Amino acid sequence: MNGALLEVRGLRVEFDGFRAIDGVDLTVEQGELRFLIGPNGAGKTTLIDVITGLTRPAAGSVRFEGWDLVGRREHEIVRMGVGRTFQTSVVFEQLTVTENLDLAASFRRPLWALARRRRGVSEAVDAAMRTTGLTELAGRPAGVLSHGQRQWLEIGMLIAQRPRLLLLDEPVAGMSGEERVRTGELLTEIAKDHTVIVIEHDMDFLRRYASQVTVLHEGKVLVEGSVEQVRADPRVQEVYLGRRAEPGTDAGAGPGPAGGPAEAPDAGPVVGTSVGEGM
Numbered sequence: 647m648n649g650a651l652l653e654v655r656g657l658r659v660e661f662d663g664f665r666a667i668d669g670v671d672l673t674v675e676q677g678e679l680r681f682l683i684g685p686n687g688a689g690k691t692t693l694i695d696v697i698t699g700l701t702r703p704a705a706g707s708v709r710f711e712g713w714d715l716v717g718r719r720e721h722e723i724v725r726m727g728v729g730r731t732f733q734t735s736v737v738f739e740q741l742t743v744t745e746n747l748d749l750a751a752s753f754r755r756p757l758w759a760l761a762r763r764r765r766g767v768s769e770a771v772d773a774a775m776r777t778t779g780l781t782e783l784a785g786r787p788a789g790v791l792s793h794g795q796r797q798w799l800e801i802g803m804l805i806a807q808r809p810r811l812l813l814l815d816e817p818v819a820g821m822s823g824e825e826r827v828r829t830g831e832l833l834t835e836i837a838k839d840h841t842v843i844v845i846e847h848d849m850d851f852l853r854r855y856a857s858q859v860t861v862l863h864e865g866k867v868l869v870e871g872s873v874e875q876v877r878a879d880p881r882v883q884e885v886y887l888g889r890r891a892e893p894g895t896d897a898g899a900g901p902g903p904a905g906g907p908a909e910a911p912d913a914g915p916v917v918g919t920s921v922g923e924g925m
């Protein structure tokens with residue numbers, strides 16, 4: 647392994663000739679909590695899809711601990727230590743919290759371990775339960791959990807697989823303010839012993855919990871840096887704010903930047919918060 651945990655180079659993804667990712671380089675060091683932001687359609691989810699083997703790139707490489715992930719199957723990449731959540735929930739509603747965690751943990755468990763399992767809850771499951779604060783809900787079916795609790799269960803299911811790299815796609819979407827705070831604390835906790843990449847739109851959330859941020863726009867890396875650098879960057883303000891840019895910038899002129907009409911719903915919290923404010 648040569649330094650970085652994840653190295654993406656010259657990545658290009660095409661859907662019927664449309665370049666969803668168009669020449670992305672991304673380096674994430676061991677132990678980082680990296681935020682990935684960008685308007686709707688910027689290519690954030692597609693980037694995670696490529697890293698996790700769901701989508702094959704037209705060009706470029708993805709190295710994890712020095713190994714090229716391109717061309718590997720999804721389950722192989724999970725076994726190598728890369729775990730992800732999806733934009734939509736994937737818990738088993740009829741199973742309890744413990745059963746969901748146990749099932750997730752078993753994906754990476756070698757066969758011999760499966761054969762001797764079930765002497766109580768495994769250590770990985772127990773740890774995931776404690777980290778996510780779900781211990782009191784252990785025996786409840788996942789179907790009765792609140793939206794926030796489901797998200798934490800999904801994150802717990804990831805941790806139970808003992809990944810070295812976690813990729814979280816909009817974990818706080820649809821959460822209440824209180825749930826967001828708990829999630830931020832959870833991410834901070836997880837980042838102590840994992841490398842984490844989080845896709846998020848909410849600028850308030852970033853301001854509180856992010857250090858390094860990568861901004862994607864139209865399949866390219868627009869800016870990369872600290873939250874302060876990113877927030878102060880006029881290109882980011884233009885892409886995110888369009889007509890609602892800071893006074894004194896000219897980004898207000900056009901009918902909205904390249905993100906176009908699709909930008910509206912998800913980008914809401916960011917626009918509402920104003921990227922440049924409070925600096």
Ligand SMILES: Nc1ncnc2c1ncn2[C@@H]1O[C@H](COP(=O)(O)OP(=O)(O)OP(=O)(O)O)[C@@H](O)[C@H]1O
Nearest residue numbers: 661665666684685686687688689690691692693912
């Ligand atoms: N399977 C696919 N087939 C065709 N086009 C796709 C496919 N997946 C994604 N795209 C397109 O690629 C672009 C990037 O999509 P992606 O889902 O990566 O964006 P995103 O940054 O995650 O956006 P959002 O914030 O809405 O989740 C979009 O224009 C999208 O319509």
Ligand SMILES: [Mg+2]
Nearest residue numbers: 690691692733
């Ligand atoms: Mg997405």
